[in-house]
Amino acid sequence: MITTVSATDIQNNFGQYLQAVQSGDEIIILKNGKEVARMVSNTAAISFLSDSLVGVLKNDYNEKEMIQERIEKHESID
Numbered sequence: 404m405i406t407t408v409s410a411t412d413i414q415n416n417f418g419q420y421l422q423a424v425q426s427g428d429e430i431i432i433l434k435n436g437k438e439v440a441r442m443v444s445n446t447a448a449i450s451f452l453s454d455s456l457v458g459v460l461k462n463d464y465n466e467k468e469m470i471q472e473r474i475e476k477h478e479s480i481d
Contacts, residue, residue: 410434413442 406420406428413420413432420430420442430442 405429405431407431407433410439 404427406423408420408430410432413430424430424442424444427444427447429447431438432440432442
């Protein structure tokens, strides 16, 4: 479940919201009506990060070309 709360509410009831996050909930924290942070469990955060990388590194690059580009770049600096 996703819950939206104010920064003041988080400050006053941190233990309650921390327990909710440990149970799998996601907390969106607002300050002056704008989203400033999210509280998610550690496992959810790791899953989110790894899911966002799916498809990014699918060997769709040529390693030899990348090495050559790096060599040329560093040679031009000298």
